[in-house]
Amino acid sequence: MTIQSILARRIWDSRGRPTVEVEVVNADGTRGLGMAPAGASRGTREAVELRDGGQRFRGLDVQQALRGIEREIAPALIGRDAADQAGIDAALVGLDGTPNKSRLGGNALIATSLAVLHAAAAQARQPLWQYLAQGQPVQLPLPQVQVFGGGAHAGRRVDIQDFMVIATGARSFAQAMEMTAEVYRAAGEIMASRGALAGVADEGGWWPNFSRNEEALDTLVHAIVKAGYIPGDDVAIALDIAASEFGHGGRYRLGLDQEELDTDGLCERLLQWLERYPIVSIEDPLAEDDEAGLVAFTRAAGQRVQVVGDDYLVTSAQRVRAAAGLGACNCVLVKPNQAGTVTETKAALDAARELGYATIVSARSGETEDVAIVHLATGWNAGQLKVGSFARSERMAKWNEGIRLESRTPAPAGYAGRAALAPVGA
Ligand code: PGA
Ligand code: ZN
Numbered sequence: 001m002t003i004q005s006i007l008a009r010r011i012w013d014s015r016g017r018p019t020v021e022v023e024v025v026n027a028d029g030t031r032g033l034g035m036a037p038a039g040a041s042r043g044t045r046e047a048v049e050l051r052d053g054g055q056r057f058r059g060l061d062v063q064q065a066l067r068g069i070e071r072e073i074a075p076a077l078i079g080r081d082a083a084d085q086a087g088i089d090a091a092l093v094g095l096d097g098t099p100n101k102s103r104l105g106g107n108a109l110i111a112t113s114l115a116v117l118h119a120a121a122a123q124a125r126q127p128l129w130q131y132l133a134q135g136q137p138v139q140l141p142l143p144q145v146q147v148f149g150g151g152a153h154a155g156r157r158v159d160i161q162d163f164m165v166i167a168t169g170a171r172s173f174a175q176a177m178e179m180t181a182e183v184y185r186a187a188g189e190i191m192a193s194r195g196a197l198a199g200v201a202d203e204g205g206w207w208p209n210f211s212r213n214e215e216a217l218d219t220l221v222h223a224i225v226k227a228g229y230i231p232g233d234d235v236a237i238a239l240d241i242a243a244s245e246f247g248h249g250g251r252y253r254l255g256l257d258q259e260e261l262d263t264d265g266l267c268e269r270l271l272q273w274l275e276r277y278p279i280v281s282i283e284d285p286l287a288e289d290d291e292a293g294l295v296a297f298t299r300a301a302g303q304r305v306q307v308v309g310d311d312y313l314v315t316s317a318q319r320v321r322a323a324a325g326l327g328a329c330n331c332v333l334v335k336p337n338q339a340g341t342v343t344e345t346k347a348a349l350d351a352a353r354e355l356g357y358a359t360i361v362s363a364r365s366g367e368t369e370d371v372a373i374v375h376l377a378t379g380w381n382a383g384q385l386k387v388g389s390f391a392r393s394e395r396m397a398k399w400n401e402g403i404r405l406e407s408r409t410p411a412p413a414g415y416a417g418r419a420a421l422a423p424v425g426a
Pocket of ligand 1: 038039040041042161240242310362363364365366
């Protein structure tokens with residue numbers, strides 16, 4: 001069955017900014033819709049988002065990206081089979097012709113690639129996760145859910161970007177959501193009782209009205225207890241330090257705590273937090289340019305906790321292999337729009353798995369109602385899923401989709417649970 005038409009349009013993301021949507025229509029009338037998400041704390045090696053610049057919508061419009069889809073991508077793909085994801089993605093990469101996808105835009109490419117994937121699943125009359133699983137037994141992912149949003153998502157009110165929880169005691173995806181809901185609510189009540197409640201950050205986490213980074217961690221533990229759970233047992237903490245946002249060249253400026261740390265100093269601080277708080281996962285503990293620091297931190301902590309590479313690995317199979325050679329990180333954050341196509345995203349995930357790294361499929365801070373990542377995390381058996389907080393429907397749509405997949409027939413083979421965390425068997 002062949003692709004009959006490809007439509008590109010500008011839609012609006014969860015921050016009210018322009019983004020790219022692509023609709024692929026097959027000859028049998030089935031369709032696929034792909035939407036590009038957008039990050040705020042981006043790695044420098046990510047596929048480049050093509051934005052128009054100039055005055056309009058603060059330079060963020062995507063008319064050039066849409067034109068590229070209409071004039072170059074659509075003519076190249078019409079008549080091809082949507083089921084040939086690898087061939088189509090290779091054609092997209094070839095058409096763009098740049099190493100960082102800056103000519104046609106990573107946003108144009110990922111929206112097209114995801115639309116083709118959805119169209120192929122629709123053509124096969126299968127839910128996307130099942131189409132991706134190809135008959136293999138796969139599990140619903142362990143969710144990482146943000147409770148406080150900081151860093152670039154909250155006007156840098158605190159340095160650390162994501163204060164998250166993982167319901168390690170849950171035995172199903174639905175139960176993980178129940179437990180998370182109680183902790184999220186308890187955290188809001190604590191903030192309200194202190195007169196510190198001030199709405200939410202970009203991914204729906206409570207606005208981080210704290211005077212020290214540690215205060216956010218203390219409040220998170222308090223919220224877990226207030227919700228009736230045992231910290232570290234029922235519900236544990238996951239952090240995304242997003243250190244590339246406040247550190248370069250081995251110098252880290254913690255604005256909130258008004259101090260500057262070197263690589264050793266930041267490692268030491270984080271290792272202290274690992275002693276004091278029930279943390280099971282820590283993402284981008286050092287900046288993307290601090291490879292020696294990431295290796296040292298993984299050596300010091302990687303036997304006990306999950307060390308996740310986001311900005312440093314940018315969903316690149318090649319970078320994952322290089323990191324494994326050095327012993328940096330033990331888990332890969334997988335973001336389709338960092339890679340730019342579905343096939344390259346899957347290659348990064350496969351490389352991670354081959355090398356014994358855990359994987360987390362992740363949304364971006366700028367999202368849409370698209371729930372594809374839940375299907376990718378499940379169908380690819382990634383083990384873990386990171387979507388942002390427990391508020392705002394661009395986030396809840398994804399959590400709710402996980403609940404749907406778990407309760408429908410056919411359902412995935414089970415729920416990954418805490419066993420999905422690196423290091424394996426910890
Ligand atoms: P971003 O944040 O989407 O703004 O890059 C998410 C993350 O850092 O994991
Ligand atoms: Zn991150």
